[in-house]
Amino acid sequence: MKAVRYHAHGGGDVLVHEEAARPVPAKGQVLVQVAGTSFNPVDVAIRAGFLQQVFPLTFPHVPGIDVAGTVAEVGAEVIGWKIGDAVVAFLPMNADGAAAQFVAVPAELLAAAPGTVDLADAAALPAVGLTAWQSLFEHAELAAGQSVLVNGAGGAVGGYAVQLAAKAGAKVTATASKRSADRVGGFGAHRVVDHTAVPLTRAVAGDRFDVVLNLVDTSPEETADLVGLVADGGVFVSTTTPGSDDPARGVRAVRVFARSDSARLAELVALVDAGELRIDVAARRPLADLALVHAEAAAGMLPGKTVLVP
Numbered sequence: 276m277k278a279v280r281y282h283a284h285g286g287g288d289v290l291v292h293e294e295a296a297r298p299v300p301a302k303g304q305v306l307v308q309v310a311g312t313s314f315n316p317v318d319v320a321i322r323a324g325f326l327q328q329v330f331p332l333t334f335p336h337v338p339g340i341d342v343a344g345t346v347a348e349v350g351a352e353v354i355g356w357k358i359g360d361a362v363v364a365f366l367p368m369n370a371d372g373a374a375a376q377f378v379a380v381p382a383e384l385l386a387a388a389p390g391t392v393d394l395a396d397a398a399a400l401p402a403v404g405l406t407a408w409q410s411l412f413e414h415a416e417l418a419a420g421q422s423v424l425v426n427g428a429g430g431a432v433g434g435y436a437v438q439l440a441a442k443a444g445a446k447v448t449a450t451a452s453k454r455s456a457d458r459v460g461g462f463g464a465h466r467v468v469d470h471t472a473v474p475l476t477r478a479v480a481g482d483r484f485d486v487v488l489n490l491v492d493t494s495p496e497e498t499a500d501l502v503g504l505v506a507d508g509g510v511f512v513s514t515t516t517p518g519s520d521d522p523a524r525g526v527r528a529v530r531v532f533a534r535s536d537s538a539r540l541a542e543l544v545a546l547v548d549a550g551e552l553r554i555d556v557a558a559r560r561p562l563a564d565l566a567l568v569h570a571e572a573a574a575g576m577l578p579g580k581t582v583l584v585p
Contacts, residue, residue: 303350304379310344311397311584318569340367409539410531518530568583
């Protein structure tokens with residue numbers, strides 16, 4: 276089969292589109308024929324070796340933590356899945372991933388794919404959708420009637436966060452550039468702030484939020500400013516730069532490390548099929564373009580979620 280692999284940590288040039296052995300599903304696994312995977316920023320950090328203490332790799336390594344596809348083989352002791360089933364999953368960070376024609380997946384990570392979108396595009400849901408949900412509802416405990424600031428709403432996690440928060444009855448303020456403002460507003464944000472036109476703290480001067488969700492890399496000073504926008508007793512949640520608790524105001528800070536959760540993923544799929552959660556794909560590219568996609572991401576040129584198709 277064809278796969279994108281790298282044989283050592285390094286820059287984007289270590290990614291090679293090459294022949295690789297087709298995986299054989301072990302006990303408890305299924306073999307999925309990949310319809311699509313997607314690019315996630317964490318792919319860059321893992322490839323570069325920044326996270327090797329947390330996610331050690333065996334080389335050569337196939338990246339791609341999102342998968343959408345169909346079951347091609349069923350391993351021993353797998354119950355509930357059969358050949359031909361359309362599935363999605365958020366794969367382990369350091370296992371061989373879905374940047375290939377086939378991937379072996381632990382059966383307990385699978386959820387049925389949404390039936391209302393193209394199967395390849397469903398690869399834009401698992402990792403980022405779960406990150407958004409866990410950030411808002413597990414860590415921040417967001418409830419109806421509360422206010423939330425989503426910093427970085429123009430990105431893939433941000434798009435789901437805005438939709439899920441609005442659906443939960445929260446009042447959403449979102450930051451997004453001009454090119455993303457209409458899309459983010461369409462996701463249900465009450466207010467969209469163009470962070471490229473005016474500093475955020477000035478744009479929301481005087482406002483405080485029950486939850487501040489930070490999805491972009493921020494300096495220590497910027498992070499402290501964001502924590503300062505949290506209302507007394509509120510929560511600062513970040514998928515990137517960690518913040519600090521403010522005990523005097525009862526503000527807690529949480530750093531999010533998303534995890535696979537097939538039951539919750541199935542709930543997100545149900546929302547997609549019910550028309551209550553939109554999967555937004557900015558671009559669909561051939562898998563052979565993965566090294567170029569990594570380069571474009573490093574240059575800040577990637578417009579939203581990119582799906583890669585073998």
